[in-house]
Amino acid sequence: MTTSQSTxxxxxxxxxxxxxxxxxxxxxxxxxxxxxxxSRAAQRAHLAAMEPHMRRDIGLADAEVAQEVRKxxxxx
Numbered sequence: 001m002t003t004s005q006s007t008x009x010x011x012x013x014x015x016x017x018x019x020x021x022x023x024x025x026x027x028x029x030x031x032x033x034x035x036x037x038x039s040r041a042a043q044r045a046h047l048a049a050m051e052p053h054m055r056r057d058i059g060l061a062d063a064e065v066a067q068e069v070r071k072x073x074x075x076x
Contacts, residue, residue: 019076041073 019036021029047055048069055065 037073040076044069044071044073 019032019039021032047065050065052062055062
Protein backbone atom coordinates (compact mmCIF):
# COMPACT_ATOMS: atom_id res chain seq x y z
CA MET A 1 0.00 0.00 0.00
CA THR A 2 1.22 3.47 -0.80
CA THR A 3 1.55 5.81 2.16
CA SER A 4 3.35 9.01 2.99
CA GLN A 5 4.18 10.92 6.12
CA SER A 6 1.02 12.99 5.67
CA THR A 7 -1.96 10.94 4.52
CA UNK A 8 -4.61 13.56 5.29
CA UNK A 9 -6.98 13.75 2.35
CA UNK A 10 -5.18 11.01 0.43
CA UNK A 11 -6.12 7.42 -0.25
CA UNK A 12 -4.08 4.67 1.39
CA UNK A 13 -4.56 2.30 -1.54
CA UNK A 14 -2.78 2.68 -4.81
CA UNK A 15 -0.03 0.27 -5.81
CA UNK A 16 -2.28 -2.10 -7.73
CA UNK A 17 -4.09 -1.37 -10.96
CA UNK A 18 -3.53 2.19 -12.15
CA UNK A 19 -6.82 3.97 -12.75
CA UNK A 20 -6.57 6.21 -15.78
CA UNK A 21 -9.05 7.26 -18.44
CA UNK A 22 -9.45 4.98 -21.43
CA UNK A 23 -8.48 6.43 -24.78
CA UNK A 24 -10.80 4.33 -26.96
CA UNK A 25 -14.57 4.47 -26.85
CA UNK A 26 -17.21 3.97 -24.24
CA UNK A 27 -16.74 0.20 -23.85
CA UNK A 28 -13.04 0.63 -23.16
CA UNK A 29 -13.83 3.34 -20.63
CA UNK A 30 -16.40 1.11 -18.91
CA UNK A 31 -13.95 -1.79 -18.80
CA UNK A 32 -11.22 0.48 -17.42
CA UNK A 33 -13.59 1.71 -14.71
CA UNK A 34 -14.57 -1.83 -13.69
CA UNK A 35 -10.91 -2.87 -13.44
CA UNK A 36 -10.16 0.19 -11.35
CA UNK A 37 -13.04 -0.50 -8.95
CA UNK A 38 -12.07 -4.15 -8.63
CA SER A 39 -8.47 -3.25 -7.83
CA ARG A 40 -9.52 -0.65 -5.27
CA ALA A 41 -11.88 -3.09 -3.53
CA ALA A 42 -9.19 -5.80 -3.40
CA GLN A 43 -6.61 -3.39 -1.99
CA ARG A 44 -8.98 -2.22 0.73
CA ALA A 45 -9.86 -5.80 1.62
CA HIS A 46 -6.15 -6.61 1.90
CA LEU A 47 -5.60 -3.57 4.11
CA ALA A 48 -8.49 -4.61 6.36
CA ALA A 49 -7.11 -8.14 6.67
CA MET A 50 -3.62 -7.01 7.71
CA GLU A 51 -2.56 -7.64 11.28
CA PRO A 52 -2.39 -4.45 13.40
CA HIS A 53 1.36 -4.80 13.97
CA MET A 54 1.93 -4.97 10.20
CA ARG A 55 -0.06 -1.77 9.64
CA ARG A 56 1.93 -0.03 12.38
CA ASP A 57 5.16 -1.21 10.74
CA ILE A 58 4.26 0.65 7.56
CA GLY A 59 3.17 3.73 9.50
CA LEU A 60 -0.61 3.49 9.39
CA ALA A 61 -2.78 4.41 12.36
CA ASP A 62 -5.86 2.32 13.10
CA ALA A 63 -8.08 5.36 12.49
CA GLU A 64 -6.58 5.87 9.00
CA VAL A 65 -7.14 2.23 8.12
CA ALA A 66 -10.72 2.26 9.43
CA GLN A 67 -11.49 5.37 7.38
CA GLU A 68 -10.02 3.86 4.20
CA VAL A 69 -11.74 0.49 4.63
CA ARG A 70 -15.16 2.15 5.08
CA LYS A 71 -14.92 3.91 1.71
CA UNK A 72 -17.01 2.44 -1.12
CA UNK A 73 -15.04 0.97 -4.01
CA UNK A 74 -15.96 3.76 -6.40
CA UNK A 75 -14.32 6.48 -4.29
CA UNK A 76 -10.56 7.03 -4.61
